[in-house]
Every structure is written in C-alpha cells, then in structure tokens.
Amino acid sequence: MIIVLKSNVSDEQILNFSNLLTEKYDIKVNTWRGTHSTVLGLLGDTHLIDSEALQAKEIVESVKRVQEPYKKANRAFHPQNTVITVGNSKIGDGKLSLIAGPCSVESKEQITGIAKAVKESGAGFLRGGAFKPRTSPYAFQGLRGEGIELLLEAKKETGLPIVTEIMSIAHLDLFEDVDVIQVGARNMQNFELLKELGKTNKPILLKRGLANTVEETLMSAEYIMSQGNDRVILCERGVRTFETYTRNTLDISAIPIFKKLSHLPVVVDPSHSGGIAWLVEPLCLAAVAAGADGLIVEVHNDPAHALCDGAQSITPKMFDTLAKKLSAVKNNI
Amino acid sequence: MIIVLKSNVSDEQILNFSNLLTEKYDIKVNTWRGTHSTVLGLLGDTHLIDSEALQAKEIVESVKRVQEPYKKANRAFHPQNTVITVGNSKIGDGKLSLIAGPCSVESKEQITGIAKAVKESGAGFLRGGAFKPRTSPYAFQGLRGEGIELLLEAKKETGLPIVTEIMSIAHLDLFEDVDVIQVGARNMQNFELLKELGKTNKPILLKRGLANTVEETLMSAEYIMSQGNDRVILCERGVRTFETYTRNTLDISAIPIFKKLSHLPVVVDPSHSGGIAWLVEPLCLAAVAAGADGLIVEVHNDPAHALCDGAQSITPKMFDTLAKKLSAVKNNI
C-alpha cells in the first residue's frame, strides 16, 4: 500500500502517523520524502488495513493499494482451482457444469418434468426459485417453503442436487436440505446474510450485484469465507448500464478476470443478463469460450405461461440443442 | 397499459388472450387491429398486473405502461404531502429538516457531544451508525447493539429523535426505541426486510440503491407501505456512474421527480453522494434549492480520527455555518 501525504506535512506528523500504522498493523513503513510530496510505502500484510479510513486522515492526499484487499478468495494465496463437489456433480473441475431449471417452481409436475429433461441433456444441477425477489410487492413472490419441498421431490426423482435462492436469514432452516444456496444480485452486499451463510457448510452461489465491481464481488465472497465456509461459486449475471435493449449488460470480461484473481469457480447466468430467450444461446457460447466453469440457465417447459421471467426462458428442447453446442466449443478451446 | 401484439396473431389468439386478462384482473380490454399489428388497451386498475409476465407471452411484441406500477406511494392517489412527525421534529412540513451525526457511533462522549452541537445548530434528528455495512469483512462493523444504547443516551440528553440503520431482520428487537429506521442503499431491494419493516409502526428512511431507478425506489417504498406502514422517507444518496472523482454521482433531478410522482418526503445525503467533505456544502445548497425536504449529513467532531468514512464528514462548526446558509436559500426559493 502506498500513501501519498499532503505537501505541507511536518516531519513530526509523518513520524506520528508511521508509528500509528506500525502499532496497529503488522507492517513496516518506508518513507520517501520528496520536495513536493511525501510517499509512505507499507510492507507486509495490508489486507486488514481500512484504506478508506486512512484516506480520511487530514495529512493524507491519497492511498493506492498494491495488494488486493481480499485474501481467502485470492488466487495469489491459493493457486489451485477450488473444485466444489455436491453428490455426483462438480463445479470447477475443468468440465462444463450446467445448472438448469425454471425461474420459479410452480408445481410438482412442472419441476419434476423439467428436472428429468435437463438431466437427460446433461445438466448436473437443478435450479428453481422458491423465494422470488420481485420489484413489485404485487407480483408473484414464489411458493416459498412449499417451493423448496417441490425441489426436494424433484431431487428425489432425478438425483440432481438443487440450487435455490435465499432472501433472508429468517428462512435458513428451510434450506437444510438444499444443496447449493444462491445469493441473488440484490443481496450481494447484504453482509449480515453473507456472514450467516459463512457459518453453514453449504456451497454458496454468489451473484454479482447489478452495480458492483469485480473487486466488490470478491470482497463479498471474502465475507462468506472469513466465517469459515470456503465453498463459494462466483456468478456473473450482467451489470446495469445505459443500454436498454437488454435487461442488463453481461460483463464477459469478468469471467477471465475472476479466474485470474481468484481460485473460486465461475458460472454465468445468460438468462438474467440478457432477459431475452434468443440471446441465451450466443451468451452461453461466449461464456464458455471465455472460460466459464459453468452456466445457470432458465429452462421452462412452457415459457409463455411461466409465472415469472418467461421472456428469458428457453424450452427443454432448446436446452438440449444448446448443451450439445456448448460441448463442441468447450472441447475446442 | 398498452400491449402490442406480434404481426401474425390470429383473431382467436387475440380473443383468448383478452379473456385471460379480463378474468384475472378487474379491467376492460379494447382491441385495435391494424394491418401490421394489433394493439390492446387495458383500462382500469393495472398496477396489479405483472408487465414482465405479459411480456413473456408468445404473442406479445411489447408492453407499455401508461399508469405507474405503484399506488400507495403515488401522488396521483394522495395529492397531499405526507408529513412525518417524531416527537417535536417533522419531515415534509415545508420547513427544512436536518438530520445530522457521525457515520459511526464510537463512544458516549462522541455521540452526546455531537448531538448537543448539531441540536444547537438546528438539527431536528440525530443520526449515527450502530450497524455498519462495510465492503470488507475486515473493516470496523460498528458497535452494533451497544451503538444503539449510546444513541439512546444521546437522545435522553438532547431530546433529539434518533435515526439509525438496520441491516437484518434478526436485529429488529434492538430497534424498539429507535425513532426512525434507516434502510441502506445496499438493502433497498432486500424485499424480505422491507416487508418486515412494513409491519412496524416506525418511520422508515429508505435510501435509493446505487443502481436503482427512481421508479424502483418508489416500488421499494410501496413494499413497505403495502404492509400497512405509510411513513416512508425517500433518500437520494447518489448513484453509481463512470465518474471516479466522487464516490457516487448525486442525482439532483431525482428530488423534484420524487416530489412530483410521490407524496412522500425526500431527504438528500450529500456525504455519501460525494464522499468528500468540501463537497457537502455545495451539494446541500443545491439539494435545498431543488426542493428537498431535508438533509442527512455526516458530522464528526474529529473527522481525521473517525472509525469510518471520515473523509466525507464535516465538523460541528462547519455544520453550524452550513445550517445558516441553508436557511437563507430555503427562505428564498
């Protein structure tokens, strides 16, 4: 970490400030004093240092991190890829993992039917929304506890591990048999939720927030990991921009960047990124080509009658065709 | 609501679709059939209709709302300004309300000292963070329950009602004596939290999310109000853009827009918008000139040693000068 001090600081101020830093943190401070400005170089483990707090000090002009502010999620400290295993399914092992299923769980027939179909096409996980974050309080909020029951029934029939979203710590008991707990984009910085999930032993699929940077996403992963749960799956699902044709703008660059900065597996959600069914295929192909470990795709047997987000769902038949194309690309990069 | 159908739909499909709509909602459907496209006009109370679900129907080309999708927060249905009264303090009554205090509660001396000072300068409410949302799990997370105790002591000494942020439903009991509960930007779409707060009888200060539109903010207010709690205060605190000089970009236009679309009071947070102490004054002046009902300002007696966000805090003395300037502008618009 490099700290540029203001031009008019005295030797005494610099000394006091350096002492304050070395007392509080396990670091060494090197001072380089120029004619116009003074620069402090902090050596050692700086990830515990609150750079915003330093920035506020009266004598500080600016602060520049050299190390990343996350550690457990950082590839520098964990060069090996993290592989997450759930039952017979894996994410991060070099093969392409497919997580598929409807936006909302609607009925036993629906979820079991889709589960069987996507398993047949090669999906390793079943997704389905039981608790649904909706912009309007008047929109369908999901079957909630009942939805989780139906997912578990579909799991029993197909053996597919299930992935479903949690919206509140208060519902944690209901997730006891859920295989992978999803944190939605709107809750990516719900830090109290992240800390609680860090105390569980479940893999957490963490979606990047609509306006969150790659670094902030890794800091949210660090929240979970700092509590002892190392099994985090990062999910790129598009960020909010000025473009209105798509619901969000898929940040394809985030895939190789996450892979470089972190050892955690990365999946991509093409359905929510684009919000348009015919975009799912090209976005999936692009994500795989860019190095994604997996995809989480909305599949519905009857998109036009889906209770939510039907506009972006594809049919089981389209998913089957897609899975074949994805294998071809995966095998050729 | 206007629905444009695809060019190749049959008369029968149109009829079936219209019937489906009139059975489900209390509306009338008018059909206008052109050579190339068919347009349906929906009359009646359309705010319960899920336009995204309609958008997904196979025969639908696009959907356009004419009415807003919120009702309780809508000025069209409640032309009078909502005035929120807490003890002797009010927000929304035509006078300028000042909410002031430190980013974090740190000690009894600190919070009581600041409370006295800002009251002296005309503040009607004391703010102070007990639960602190921080990007890093390694940064100071607030004094939490103890922080609320200290705020209550400052209230006892000064009579100022207190405003503090909630981060989880699990902490609700601790907020029993808090006067105004704040929902932070990162939790603006934590819908389960909003619903619970809608069941309390506390005024809720709802901060706009970093990447949320004005309409989404009003929909989050609607979440709270739909559960019976009408006392919501909207707070503009800057949105995320490409500009890096400021922490966020204060959307000054949101003030008159919120006031036009909604009857709820609007306060502005210049401290988090800019993230820079010397920007607080011009942003406050601008917010008042644009019609804000109040301001929520970070004031710290020792910004350089603040445990968080000191860079954007002003001193009690600066706040006193500011309050006088604000009155002058408020009296001349």
Next chain:
Amino acid sequence: MIIVLKSNVSDEQILNFSNLLTEKYDIKVNTWRGTHSTVLGLLGDTHLIDSEALQAKEIVESVKRVQEPYKKANRAFHPQNTVITVGNSKIGDGKLSLIAGPCSVESKEQITGIAKAVKESGAGFLRGGAFKPRTSPYAFQGLRGEGIELLLEAKKETGLPIVTEIMSIAHLDLFEDVDVIQVGARNMQNFELLKELGKTNKPILLKRGLANTVEETLMSAEYIMSQGNDRVILCERGVRTFETYTRNTLDISAIPIFKKLSHLPVVVDPSHSGGIAWLVEPLCLAAVAAGADGLIVEVHNDPAHALCDGAQSITPKMFDTLAKKLSAVKNNI
C-alpha cells in the same frame, strides 16, 4: 408508432393533430378513445417521423415506436447479410475475418514487419493508426499523413488491404488509397463526418461510441448509408461502465443483437474493450462464439516500446497462437 394522448384532450384537438400527421407523412392514423386516455396508432412508413418532436406536443403523453427508426441498416428490409469485399479479403461472408496491426504506425520497419507476420497468421487486413485520438494534447498524436504513406508501403509489400482511422473531413484527401476508413468511438456521432463518408465509395468501419446504445450505433450507420454508401462494418469495442478493472466493458450481447437487427457485418475490438493484453485471447474467443464476423486486434512486435496503447497489444507470436484457437472455435459453433 403509438401515441398516447393526455387525458383531457378534446375531440377537436385529436382531429387536428391527426390531420397534421397525415398531411406531413405518408401514413394512416387510427384513433382509439378510452375513458381515461386516447391512443393513436400510426400505420405506414414511420421511420421519417421525429418522435422527439411529437413528444413535445402539448397534448401528447408519450410516444412508443413499434418499427425501428432506421431503414437502410435494417435487416427487416434487407434479409441477406451484407458481404464487404476489398481486394482478396472479405468481411461478412461466414468466415472469420482478422484485422490486425499496431495501435500506431511508427516506422516502415515496424509496420511492414507486423504486416508480414499477421498475414502469415491469417489476417486479411492490416490496421494501423496514423491519426491518433488521444485524451491529452501532449500525448503522441500519430504520424498522420506520413503514417498513411507507411501503411501503403506495407500494403504494397504484403497485398493486405489497410484499415485506418479518420479524425476530420479536412484529411479526406489523404485517405484516397486507404481501403477501409475507420470512424473511432469518439466520432461515432460526428454527424458531419458521417455524411461526408457516406458520399465516398469506401467501406467504413464504424466503432460504437463509449456511451451509445445499439440503436444509436445503427442510426449512425444509417447516416452513412443515407448518403449512398452501403458498405458499413459495425464494430463493438466496449462501453463505459462503473467497472474500473478494464478500460471499458465489452458488450458481448451487442454482437447477436446487431446481427439480428441489421444485415451489416460485425467486428469486435478486444484490445480497446479490455485494455489489457492477457484479456485479448478470451475476449476474441467469446466474440467468435457469440457470432462476430471479424476481429480487429492490436498486434505490436514490441508492445513495451509502443508509442501508444502498448498495454493492450499482443505480439505477432501470440497472435499466431490466437488465430489457430479462433479457427477451432469458429469451426465448432
């Protein structure tokens, strides 16, 4: 086009407005009068109608386009892909076109050396900046006219058609022997330049602006085409967002969207999108998987000593490896 009128308009106002529309444009107007609002449906060729001007009318509540506002660039009117042929090279013919070369032309040895190398690896076009748009007036502005001379020498030696950027109509004479004229992102809405280029017979590589939508990009293509020049190549090169890790955010979705909405070929610039050399490969692979017709890649024999943008350039050797990987993906989608 659908026009929603305000609730209080009289029959006479509606009639007058309808007459005004039918007199000015070759359209028919259908009126649907509801209890609360009145909707006009405009039938016919509406792309000449200025929807913003209509929006300003006192009786108009809002305007919604059903047709796109561009015509010559619109796939609806030209279902066949446009193929652009220059010498022996093509773009848009179903094969992958590679445009490669340095950010700036620096010397005869440099540009000729790179030209030979990239041709060897399969590039069909040589790119190189002669006129350089730089944020700072003190940064290297390119070799300008001399740079074009050097490109032409490299063309003579290799036979590769050349692509280079124009920054002002005043330089048009210097581009007489240039094969493809590039319009940079900063000039995408330099409409006077677009109109002049529309009067030439050169293919125009039009880069999307940093904050321009897909539709605005197509409208800029329409500017060129409206003057008679149909040979436009669309180029996605990243948009500006809040993310700071990359220089810009590549909008991968724009590729399939451009292909759906327009018949024009689409190329992608991974170098300026990411601004980082190691991101070039994954972004190229993703672009090809998403359906791009071509790529425009910065290749420099000595990136560390490049006079500009070296951070994002790859070496000829890296380009050679990349070209092979791209073929493998292209052949498997």
Next chain:
Amino acid sequence: MIIVLKSNVSDEQILNFSNLLTEKYDIKVNTWRGTHSTVLGLLGDTHLIDSEALQAKEIVESVKRVQEPYKKANRAFHPQNTVITVGNSKIGDGKLSLIAGPCSVESKEQITGIAKAVKESGAGFLRGGAFKPRTSPYAFQGLRGEGIELLLEAKKETGLPIVTEIMSIAHLDLFEDVDVIQVGARNMQNFELLKELGKTNKPILLKRGLANTVEETLMSAEYIMSQGNDRVILCERGVRTFETYTRNTLDISAIPIFKKLSHLPVVVDPSHSGGIAWLVEPLCLAAVAAGADGLIVEVHNDPAHALCDGAQSITPKMFDTLAKKLSAVKNNI
C-alpha cells in the same frame, strides 16, 4: 507521478528505466526499493508524460498520477477566476450569466422575438441552434448557414452576443461573426475540431460529453488552450446513466469540482440534462446554489411547435419568472 514496478525487476532494469525517463522529460526520479516491490517517484513537471504509455512497459505494475495531467486549465497554476467578456456581457465575474434561446433557429420572427423577450428578462447572451446534431439522418438538421444569418439579425436588433454550435471545421468561415462558439457533447473529444478552435480568438463553450469524466473535460479544454485560445467556458449538461426518467443525469457535483480544479467559468444546461420542461426550474436553482457562473436555457415562444427538442423548452414567460427566482438564490448563497 508514482510508478510501481513489478516484483521481479533487476537493478539494471530499474536504472535503465530511470535513465530513459530523465532523458526524455525534465524530471528527477527517486527510487524506493522494498522487499516485494519497487516504487519510483517522479518529481518535476509531469503533465507531459504519457501515463498510458508508461503503463504498457513490461516492468511496470501500475502508475499513479499525483499532479493533474492538465496545466493551462488548472487552477493550481492560475488561481484567479477567468472572466470572459463579450461586448457588454460577461461570464465568470461573480454575477449570474444567462444564455437563453431556442433549441433551433426557425425564422426571423421566432429568433428575434425570443431574443427580445429573454433580454428583457435579464439574459446576457442569445443561444440558438443553426447546425443541429440529430441522432436520425431523417430529422431536421437545422437551418445551418441561414440560421447563423438569422441569429446575427437578432443580435443587431437586441445587442445580445450570440452562442451557437459548430459541428465541423469545414463550417468555420460561417462562424466569423458568431460571438461564442459552442462545442456539443458529441464532439467533446473531436480533437481535430478542438485544435482548430484553439487557433481562433473566439470564446468556446465546451459541453461535457455524455460519458466523459470531469478530468477528460478539462483535458479537452486543455486541447483548445494548448493552441493559444484561453477563453474556454465549461458546460455541464448531464451524463448518461441507467436512469430512464430523465434524458441524462445532471452531475451537480461537477460544478464545484470544476470550480476547484480549474479557473475557467462553468455554466449548466438544465434543458438537455433533464429533457423535461418542468425540470428546468429546479435544476437551474440547484445549479446556481452549487456555484454555477451561468446557465444556458432553452426558451421557445411555442414549445409545442418547435422543430426540435420542444419537450424541454420553457416559454419566455416561464423564463422571466425563473430569472427572478434565480437572482434571489444567487444573492443568498
């Protein structure tokens, strides 16, 4: 300027790199070598250094500017406010300057009538578009040369200096009698145009681009000033964000930031920022409260029949009321 080198650089590489820097620029280099990284501090006049080029060097990890990259526009080197005088009108002299007039010049009666009205209400300058940048090639492109003639007639009748936009160097001759030349947002980085305008002796009103930072705007001012023309007026007119209610998002913070970083006068365009007539007043009031030197406001005697942008124009009567309110605020901040 601080340069962080990669961890594995040799002493020889550092020495060579330092020598390269001191030979090329008039600076001194201080080296601070740590265990894990090496930091170079560059002292002297660094604004000529191309930090992007440095960033590309193989041994460089990252570059951090301490000084701003602009000099002539920088308040640090010119502490006094620049006051721009045109005839009897001034901008930047501490009083509020009003620039008013229609989006487009349409006829002699229109422009002269509006000119008289706005002068009566206190405007010091007449604005009016002769060359109009329009997204669609099919929309009205302005009266062009004839529009300038009409502006000059209105000037003759009222004495008001005129402000109008240039879109191409090729039209420069037509601007001989124009008092203030405007560069539109879409041309803010049309560097060739900026350089030519830097060779004139006209004040230049430079609008911030839709997706340009404060720093980039100052760099564009520097382009003009680097050619000898010091009379630049900065104009904030809103940036592009995800919010769709307004056309753009007025960045109110940019006003005090421009004033702090630069000595140039700052005006605000509330008409294009919001795109809505009823927003003009609150945005003007906010801009003045935040410290703007002037405002550029669209005023049309008949907004509903304006040939462009009528939706955001106010009437002369509204402008008169507004001017009075603005004086009251200006006198009380």
